[in-house]
Amino acid sequence: MALSTRYQQIRQETRSFCKHLTIEDFSIQVVQFASPAKWHLAHTTWFFETFILKTYSDNYKVFDDDFNFLFNSYYNNVGSRILQANRGNMSRPSIDKVFEYRSYVDKHMITLLNTTTNKRLLDLVTLGLNHEQQHQELLVTDVKYMLGHNPLFPVFNADYNLVNDYNINNALVTIKAGNYTIGHQGDDFCYDNELGVHQVYLNDFEIHNHLVTNGEYLEFMNSGAYSDFNLWLDEGWTWVNQNNIKAPLYWHKKDDEWYQYTLAGLQKVDPLALVSHVSFFEAQAFAEWKGMRLPTEFEWEIASQKFEWGKRWEWTNSAYLPYPNFVKENGAVGEYNGKFMSSKMVLRGASVATSKNHSRPTYRNFFNPAQRWQYTGIRLVK
Amino acid sequence: MALSTRYQQIRQETRSFCKHLTIEDFSIQVVQFASPAKWHLAHTTWFFETFILKTYSDNYKVFDDDFNFLFNSYYNNVGSRILQANRGNMSRPSIDKVFEYRSYVDKHMITLLNTTTNKRLLDLVTLGLNHEQQHQELLVTDVKYMLGHNPLFPVFNADYNLVNDYNINNALVTIKAGNYTIGHQGDDFCYDNELGVHQVYLNDFEIHNHLVTNGEYLEFMNSGAYSDFNLWLDEGWTWVNQNNIKAPLYWHKKDDEWYQYTLAGLQKVDPLALVSHVSFFEAQAFAEWKGMRLPTEFEWEIASQKFEWGKRWEWTNSAYLPYPNFVKENGAVGEYNGKFMSSKMVLRGASVATSKNHSRPTYRNFFNPAQRWQYTGIRLVK
Amino acid sequence: MALSTRYQQIRQETRSFCKHLTIEDFSIQVVQFASPAKWHLAHTTWFFETFILKTYSDNYKVFDDDFNFLFNSYYNNVGSRILQANRGNMSRPSIDKVFEYRSYVDKHMITLLNTTTNKRLLDLVTLGLNHEQQHQELLVTDVKYMLGHNPLFPVFNADYNLVNDYNINNALVTIKAGNYTIGHQGDDFCYDNELGVHQVYLNDFEIHNHLVTNGEYLEFMNSGAYSDFNLWLDEGWTWVNQNNIKAPLYWHKKDDEWYQYTLAGLQKVDPLALVSHVSFFEAQAFAEWKGMRLPTEFEWEIASQKFEWGKRWEWTNSAYLPYPNFVKENGAVGEYNGKFMSSKMVLRGASVATSKNHSRPTYRNFFNPAQRWQYTGIRLVK
Amino acid sequence: MALSTRYQQIRQETRSFCKHLTIEDFSIQVVQFASPAKWHLAHTTWFFETFILKTYSDNYKVFDDDFNFLFNSYYNNVGSRILQANRGNMSRPSIDKVFEYRSYVDKHMITLLNTTTNKRLLDLVTLGLNHEQQHQELLVTDVKYMLGHNPLFPVFNADYNLVNDYNINNALVTIKAGNYTIGHQGDDFCYDNELGVHQVYLNDFEIHNHLVTNGEYLEFMNSGAYSDFNLWLDEGWTWVNQNNIKAPLYWHKKDDEWYQYTLAGLQKVDPLALVSHVSFFEAQAFAEWKGMRLPTEFEWEIASQKFEWGKRWEWTNSAYLPYPNFVKENGAVGEYNGKFMSSKMVLRGASVATSKNHSRPTYRNFFNPAQRWQYTGIRLVK
Known part of the structure; x- marks a missing residue:
């Protein structure tokens, strides 16, 4: 599959999971190790912007100068960042703004992918997509942690139980x-x-x-x-x-x-x-x-x-x-x-x-x- | 002023302040002592429901049984409650639901106020309105604390600086x-x-x-x-x-x-x-x-x-x-x-x-x- | 009573209490707020040395230069000091050395008291003696705290129960x-x-x-x-x-x-x-x-x-x-x-x-x- | 070497190290992980008493019933114990009492060693001696930690620097x-x-x-x-x-x-x-x-x-x-x-x-x- 197609597919999968989230669900952080969904959405995007677009896309204009501080996870080489425990303190930027950020970066990424053959760049994109997939799993587990610690025990998706798997045989x-x-x-x-x-x-x-x-x-x-x-x-x-x-x-x-x-x-x-x-x-x-x-x-x-x-x-x-x-x-x-x-x-x-x-x-x-x-x-x- | 009018006016003032808040702004808690706006809106409503409607309104049906646990602040006599530090952990109920709660309680309160002359009840309503006013001030200071600890220093309302007050003379x-x-x-x-x-x-x-x-x-x-x-x-x-x-x-x-x-x-x-x-x-x-x-x-x-x-x-x-x-x-x-x-x-x-x-x-x-x-x-x- | 006599009497009372203490008892600190007996003995002595002898006794030679750091309690004006919680970390100086310190300071104090009529000095000595008396009470309560948190519940002095006091009448x-x-x-x-x-x-x-x-x-x-x-x-x-x-x-x-x-x-x-x-x-x-x-x-x-x-x-x-x-x-x-x-x-x-x-x-x-x-x-x- | 001789030799080595310690040095605990010397002396003795004498020595009378609680380190199977952080809170028993304890247990151990050929017992004694040797090293490092955190930086033994070791060649x-x-x-x-x-x-x-x-x-x-x-x-x-x-x-x-x-x-x-x-x-x-x-x-x-x-x-x-x-x-x-x-x-x-x-x-x-x-x-x- 062309990397450009794969890029769009994986980025879309992240988005699909989010359709069951309310706006409030996106922002809350209940515990240090489980980040808000909004942060995951922005951070995976920041990864592409920081490691690829800023270096390889000519004349690329950063979406928002503050986002490096807000959405760096643990890369000391890329500058200072907010504490992991404080990722849930940011009501702004809004989730709409973060989706805008995703679209903006996606547009530039697809343009770039359609024109480049640079091996190092393509390797970094593959890394970025694997990184996005890791965060897709964290999205699931972090959302579960947040809702699972709500005394109302809300239903996220009645068809998405995820725990009823069985052994086929024992040997x-x-x-x-x-x-x-x-x-x-x-x-x-x-x-x-x-x-x-x-x-x-x-x-x-x-x-x-x-x-x-x-x-x-x-x-x-x-x-x-x-x-x-x-x-x-x-x-x-x-x-x-x-x-x-x-x-x-x-x-x-x-x-x-x-x-x-x-x-x-x-x-x-x-x-x-x-x-x-x-x-x-x-x-x-x-x-x-x-x-x-x-x-x-x-x-x-x-x-x-x-x-x-x-x-x-x-x-x-x-x-x-x-x-x-x-x-x-x-x-x-x-x-x-x-x-x-x-x-x-x-x-x-x-x-x-x-x-x-x-x-x-x-x-x-x-x-x-x-x-x-x-x-x-x-x-x-x- | 009739207490019923006063009730509506004060409850409306709370709502007015909120028009500058985004949905995400309503839910975030940055520090234990500053509660989310959503919580203030629900807690002040819970006060009227708990101390007045449940006792004085015949056949009153509680809006949601879980809300007593979620929105009690510190009244040990009214049962157990979530910890103050965890008020920001609740993405659900949504802010829409909380506004519904307010409307529901307001409707019943106004009906009750229009028909009662019970002195004890009226005193409790007056206490509840003063309580609401206290929370109006906390709304301002808690929202300021939340936004003031956002590295973006967002503008809440460009016309609402609140700090440029001056002495008239010195004596x-x-x-x-x-x-x-x-x-x-x-x-x-x-x-x-x-x-x-x-x-x-x-x-x-x-x-x-x-x-x-x-x-x-x-x-x-x-x-x-x-x-x-x-x-x-x-x-x-x-x-x-x-x-x-x-x-x-x-x-x-x-x-x-x-x-x-x-x-x-x-x-x-x-x-x-x-x-x-x-x-x-x-x-x-x-x-x-x-x-x-x-x-x-x-x-x-x-x-x-x-x-x-x-x-x-x-x-x-x-x-x-x-x-x-x-x-x-x-x-x-x-x-x-x-x-x-x-x-x-x-x-x-x-x-x-x-x-x-x-x-x-x-x-x-x-x-x-x-x-x-x-x-x-x-x-x-x- | 002459201040010199009073000085000797009060200083002696501190010493008397200590005769029931073992060498180990003098040094242990179980909790931040209860200081070791050794520290009390040295600190009250330091008070006389610092506020009186250093200022009023001609050619007075400080007993040990390190003691100001070790035995200052909370006087920021007199320089830095060890943390209150660390008073029990000092196995050295030994209790013998601390008793030497007391004798040394006492000798100089008595000489001074026998020759001076300086009102400010005499007031400070009176303050120092009241200070010593306050620490006499702390000696009792801090030793009780230490021994009372020893799982052996040791007897300090079988004749010194201190808790069986009664009301004479009720009116x-x-x-x-x-x-x-x-x-x-x-x-x-x-x-x-x-x-x-x-x-x-x-x-x-x-x-x-x-x-x-x-x-x-x-x-x-x-x-x-x-x-x-x-x-x-x-x-x-x-x-x-x-x-x-x-x-x-x-x-x-x-x-x-x-x-x-x-x-x-x-x-x-x-x-x-x-x-x-x-x-x-x-x-x-x-x-x-x-x-x-x-x-x-x-x-x-x-x-x-x-x-x-x-x-x-x-x-x-x-x-x-x-x-x-x-x-x-x-x-x-x-x-x-x-x-x-x-x-x-x-x-x-x-x-x-x-x-x-x-x-x-x-x-x-x-x-x-x-x-x-x-x-x-x-x-x-x- | 006969195990009885080895027992006496190793136990004596522990004692030798202690001759540079003051009575106060034996009892102080500065940090959770570094235990007081007194505790090490008693705990190694407790090991022999608990795992050997109590089981293998007929009619052995425990030296002091409280010592199991005081000097068990981390053996859950042997009952409850004081917290590791509280080992320095015990001014009593005195160091003299602990040396008595050592003598008492040594006397019984030597008697036992001179008469037994029980393989399991001898293995446990060997374990106990290796255990004692481990604590000999901890004695050195824990005493260093205690004195090294005394602002006076006291000399323990001027001939015992322990840090000036050199490489012979580099290859x-x-x-x-x-x-x-x-x-x-x-x-x-x-x-x-x-x-x-x-x-x-x-x-x-x-x-x-x-x-x-x-x-x-x-x-x-x-x-x-x-x-x-x-x-x-x-x-x-x-x-x-x-x-x-x-x-x-x-x-x-x-x-x-x-x-x-x-x-x-x-x-x-x-x-x-x-x-x-x-x-x-x-x-x-x-x-x-x-x-x-x-x-x-x-x-x-x-x-x-x-x-x-x-x-x-x-x-x-x-x-x-x-x-x-x-x-x-x-x-x-x-x-x-x-x-x-x-x-x-x-x-x-x-x-x-x-x-x-x-x-x-x-x-x-x-x-x-x-x-x-x-x-x-x-x-x-x-």
Whole structure:
């Protein structure tokens, strides 16, 4: 597909999601890590303006000089910016203005794409589109977080529950010990953190082709797991107690029955559906309780050819660290991934909220071990 | 004026202010103490619904059962409520719904007012209207706080600067020592904290008939006052240093010149205009620097017959405490004033943002000594 | 008594208290507001060295140049100092060194006192001795706080319980309305905050000649008072909930019986003894529960001639503010009292821990309304 | 050496270090992570009492019932305990009592050791002695932290500087790609986290046989590294700015010259000596600045046969995670290591403060990436 067509398609997908949002929904920020929808819409646009149009589009006139300050996320190389926690403080610019900004940048981007063959530019556009897709997933999870913390539990879209996914069958996949090749190969797009193809020695292991279900997780809860320190990492135990954690995020007990907030409103927890919105600490404790363990990211990458994946981001027991030959790009784009390589755990796979065509077996997602607002799940290894 | 007419007029004034707000402006909360406009609009309406319609209007059907939880401010007697800091987390209900709520309640209120002669009910309506007027002032100051913390410094209304007020002349008013009568007399409406008429003995004192200007305050700043601990109360000095205070709220230095954010946008500080948005700590330090002092609330009340007032809430050196015969009302209405009688200082007068007919010489306003987002000013005593 | 004799006697009293302390006891700091005994011993000595010997003793050689930094409490005029919270971080200088410091300064002070007639100097010595006496009381309460937060509940001195004081009889004292004179008169020593003799108009009131007992306080507790928001000031209610307050400081429930930590160890609460270690918030809530109120500091001062006092510091409902003609002294000594005049409540009287001869009816003690580690009590007014 | 002899020798080494401590030094806690010496002395003793004497010594009478609460560190299986931050709040029991406790437990331990051949018991004693040795190192670093934060910078022992270690020569060690065996082999003591011998594939790499010096680190500082965000991980950059970090821990600039606090007092920084007291973030930024990187713990383990080590704990770029076949022991002893496997980085080697015979190439030390109070250093890989 021509990049210009792909550009328009992906940008349009972002817009489509927004048709269920009210004007007020676009602006609110409930917690530091979940940004307002308006900010996502502007920030992804700012990415194209800053890294492409300003450099490659002759005579390009910046849409609004203030937007660099407002919509830079974390690129120190591109100047100062508002604090992440304050993204919800801006009632102005309005959402209309932000949509204008998108149209303005889109018009210039399409013109540029229709005339250029510059490889570096096209690579940056591909990066920008992958970036937009990442933010499409964050749009889903951040909107869910905002509405899920509204005491009214509003319905975002009655047809868009996103949590009722099921295992097809339950089996163990066996992998033999030996050296395996890890990392992205080929010419397709991937992030810099997937590069540096290298050998990893794996021991024999067996891994589930299925994910943990709500029913299994309820057993874990009912066994008293949230009060049994022996199951938890020290940090996890502190987290459970300081935050009074008793169940996955969005779960609420009413009249002795468990419900969960979904984008289609509050719904009964289906014991057969895959558990979602658990932290690494919960995933690890669950595995401990089962007498099993989480896979490493390398085990996952090798075994993933033998099972279905893509419904939940799957916590691994690997810390997010550079591959042996990791090379950070120069300048602002080099801040994309590398600088986050401490205190985070790797998640592999993709989720129901991940954009189409934005997943691959070598993809390395990463979050702090306590984070739960993504559609995260648990796969076990023996 | 008939109470029904007065009701409609005051409720309409609230609405008028809102015509300059965008939909996004209604919902944002930037800081715990400044609530979203949407919340003010709903909360004042909830007050009439909760304390009047539910009790006095036969067969009244509550507009929405969830609203009691969402729009109760601090009345423990009326049930649980969302935290003050979370008032900005609610993108739903929409502002349209809140305006519907207002119309619904207004309709029932007017019907009720046109048919009742119940004294207790009418008193509660008068309380509710005074309550609405208090929130009208908070609407102004909270909107200013929100827009004033937007890096774009948006213009709310170019004709509505609110800070360029001037002294007419400068003179000393002399009051003779003796016993004076303090507190609200007569049958007009007043809050319970103004009642309990009592004698207070005052010494001789002289008080300015004018307020401190920006020019005088600039002299204080330029003398190095913000770094001279000898001028400050211990708490004030801690406040200055922990918050890195260098000037009144909303003041910004650009190219060696002082500007201040106003509802008409960023404007040069006019040295002849009355200083505004200072804390009690700043007012006290200024007085110390001048070798003068702030009045007590009793001195102010007695002397106020001899000077003009009404442009700035004037910090006194009186703590907010009960008058000798203060009696708290029973039930929720008793929570209106009495429970706040600790750690707050009294302000007397009124400001440019105070609603018409919502001021009198006995009115006791009160805030924490560090608060600055009201239109506060300084009057000195010798 | 000659000042030189008085000096030696008061300094010796400080030392006497210390004979029950172990070396470790001298150095520990458990909470910011309660300083280590070692610090008190050095700081009171530093006061004499800094304000008297350095100025008035010819050729005086400072004992140790570092001590000004270590043992200045809050006098900004005398230079920088360690943070109050870090007073317990200093294992060196040793307690032996601090006693050496005391002896060194005492030797020079006595020499000076035996030869001088300088009025200003003698006034400063009197101030220093009163200052030492204030710290004698803090020594008692700070040591109690430290040992009372040791899970072993160690006995400091089995003969030194300090909490079993009783009312002699229960009666109402009646005061007639009228103008009364407030403030210290005569030539005896008093603090600057007691000066500024002035008239205050008081209404008729009746005041208890007795203090609230543990038994009465238990009734209050058993009535559910700590969960009834209607009894509490808003700040008090927040304080109760944030700190999970259920009883006075030092009270512990064991096998359904109330005990309290005393300097003689853990002992059963005696229902006839005077309640101690309550905050202003608790005193106020108790009065509210009784349908009574706390006295103002002026009512207390006038009525105190008609009742016994001196067992508990008695919370008044007066904020700590300057008297009409309050004049702050110049320089460091001016920081003694004046700069604390915000957000504090006045306590009147004296406690069992107050040094002999360090109390008078005009004495104005002051603490934050939540503080409880002094021997505080409750007197009621009708 | 007989275990009984070894027991006495190691216990005596702990005591020897203490001869330079004053009584006050034993009790103070300056920061949560650095415990008082008294606590270390008691806690290591408690370990023997709890895990050995209580189980294996017939009729053993516990020294003091309260000590389990006071001196348990983090073993949830052994009951509740005081908070780590409160270890410095206990002036009682006295240091004399703690030395009595040591003698009492030693007497019983020696009796037991002289009569038993129980393998499980002997293993636990070996664990207890290794545990004691770990706390010997913590004694050194915690005492340094306490005295190093005393504004007097006291000399602990003028002959015990501990920071002037030097490289012997500078060379690159080359390791060839291939599979290598990782983990502890043989019957000697090791911790459970070193077990699970497994293969790891390593790429070709070159590693310095020497550590970074103060001189090189000064160059890094002088190049402006602490203000260049491009060198730092995102978390590291936040850490630098929130804590205003400008140099390694204990470094102080005086008259334009760098000094560092050592246990022998404040001394000039020797540019030829090995840098010490740097965080992982600083180590990583330094490597980035050099265009090099830190080794993984596996690279370190394999290469360590080819260079000298033992002067500094060396930060690796490996997160602390379980080895493939890691098995947690049952009960309290299982809490020793496994539960800390999140958010920590591995350090390899040993330091000048590490006890004799308490190091080996497979030893996995671990700390949070911001910690600096250990004698940490930097080795680079190309």
